[in-house]
Amino acid sequence: MINPLVIVGVARVDSSTENTQPVATPDHGIWVCKLPQDFTDMATDAIAKLPANVRASIHTVITCSATDDSPARQRCATPQLNDRIRPRDVLGALGVNLVVALNENLPNMQNMFKVEAACASGLFGLEVAGMVARTKNAVVLLAGVDKSTSPLFLNLFRNVGAVAMSPDQYYVAFDSRRCGFAMGEGAGLLAVTTLSHAQELNLSVIATVDAINTRTMVTHPTDPSNPELIEQLVRETIQTSGRNLAEFAYWDAHGTATPVGDELEYNIFAKVFENHDLAISSFKSRVGHCMSASALVEMINGIENLQKQIITHNHNLTDKFVKDDRIITQPVHTTKRTFVKTSFGFGGRNAAAVITVT
Helix, strand or coil: CCCCEEEEEEEEEECCCCCCCCEECCCCCCEEECCCCCHHHHHHHHHHCCCHHHHHHEEEEEECCCCCHHHHHHHHHCCCCCCCCCHHHHHHHCCCHHHHHHHHHCCCCCEEEECCCHHHHHHHHHHHHHHHHHHHCCEEEEEEEEECCCHHHHHHHHHHCCECCCCCCCCCCCECCCCCECEEEEEEEEEEEEHHHHHHHCCCCCEEEEEEEEEECCCCCCCCCCHHHHHHHHHHHHHHHCCCHHHEEEEECCCCCCHHHHHHHHHHHHHHCCCCCCEEECCHHHHCECHHHHHHHHHHHHHHHHHCCEECCCCCCCCECCCCCCECCCCEECCCCEEEEEEEECCCEEEEEEEEEC
16 A cells, blocks of 8 residues: 555543443433533543644644534524523534644644435545545544534434433344434544655554445435445445454444444445455444544544454343344454444445455
8 A cells, every 4th residue: 555544643532441331311312321421521631642743733624513512502593582592502503613622732724524325424524534534635634523412413313203201212233122222422533644744743553443434325315325225335345454364453333223224234344255254333323423523433443453452342232133143242352453434324325445454
């Protein structure tokens, strides 16, 4: 691979790192993983976790579709004409809070724009970040921050039928009783550049992006796209990466705990890695579905996993929907350094990436 795309900084804030337990929202009866931080504090804390030399080198920021604006929109929509509204609510209603937090904490940033691909925003953003890094010879920060557990979004996903309505109903991905996800909040930051530029700036390389592939296959607003096309997408991504199937440690699943989505993804995994002994795991079992930030939070967890030579298991999985030991229920030790990450978003927006930890 000529001048490959590399990852030089990662940071995440989620209910795993903050030691927050899932709770049921009393007004809506929906099971969520809620952080004890507001949106701006989540973004600022994540930025502070990046290495100082990486923060100083960031030229361009790409934000994923961060839903900091949902509570603010509701507050701005309900007052009477003459009621006063806090400026911060106005900024939130316009979706500007993340922009403000980044501007305040990244002194050398010159450009910022947004990628929106629903729950696949992180991987779609990674593909765009790679294009910018190569074109501009720059360090690009991909930022996903999501605080979706507001009345607006809880009602939206409840009415779609995508969320578990109570603790008794919530089962994690690949469980036979699964009926929807727990909504989560989180922030994920990933700084990328080319290998040559990282060497010029003396930045430590954490991982390489061996391949990133996105595709929009709209067949229905919410139903999964044609499984054969998603399987083709994954196979093409692996082929582009140049990695042998035996090199993979695990499949970092989108794994939302929806009845249709989990089965579709597992069946693709079983076909692509037939006769290969690697794990499949969904980090959403620990942090909930962090929506537009989910791919970044999960990808960073995957990188941290393989740095520690361990694979995070499917937390609280007790009744697998299919008998396959590769659906792990306990942590697994590994010396392999490569994993595949998949993300699927409403509107048939699907993506896969192959990442190797250095």
